[in-house]
Amino acid sequence: MEEQKVIELIAEALEVGIETIASETLLDDLEEYDSMGKLSIIVILDEEYDKSLSGEEMASFKTVSDIISFALK
């Protein structure tokens, strides 16, 4: 399922276990979602989905679900 694939990519980018991430997870609750973690997600979305994500768009995301929606839209 595509949604699960995005969750796996986010977990990989943040170097956390897949079990720590669900679509409803608040990004601010993830310690690894710091500036370097955000950059890792920007890179991985570009590589996997050819999607360019600006820092401003990234700042508007509140939950993992927001990243999934962006990746799959």
Add this chain to the structure above:
Amino acid sequence: MDVKQFVNESLTSNAYLVRLEDSLECVLVDIGEYTELKKHLLLHGLSVQALFLTHCHYDHILGLREFINEFPKATIFAHSYTMEALKDPKLNLSFYREVPIEVDIPPQNRNLMVDQDVEIASLKVTSLHTPGHNPGSLSFLIGNFLFTGDSLIPGHKIVTKLKGGNKEQAQKSLEHIINNLNDVKYLAPGHGSMLPDSSFRQLVEEQYQFYIINE
């Protein structure tokens, strides 16, 4: 020895200016936003003899183009991977920000490093190849300061998921760093505060144990 830390707005990365006290010659470890650096150089009448790059990521090379224009004779010391990545915005990650960085260092200014010693501006600089965060990652020992870039940020996991990152190499590099900590009094990472040996040693040991446990 005098070490001044510059904290950049971009990803709050650090750049450092190093010189012997009373000397007007200095070296830089990474290059931050150039405006602040330039003010400091002018205020103190300093001349930069060399730039040592810990790795290629854009938050550590922000003012590179301005620096080369301002100091055309300065030597730039870096790993060969870094030297190539300076020309490639996707490798130096500047592709993902508003202003891509694409700089081809003139051959006469390049000096490739792995593990070696150089002497410049009356300072002895020892480079340690510490890949893991990035294939071209170097740490620099100058006096009793160790500049680790993003190869070691005490209290933080080493990020290995960016292009060219490798967790196993990061662990080996951490061992390489630990083996060279004997005379180090201050650890100067690529992000965060400089730490005295009273606080960084325990953090580094905890970090090493983390890698052993998660091996």
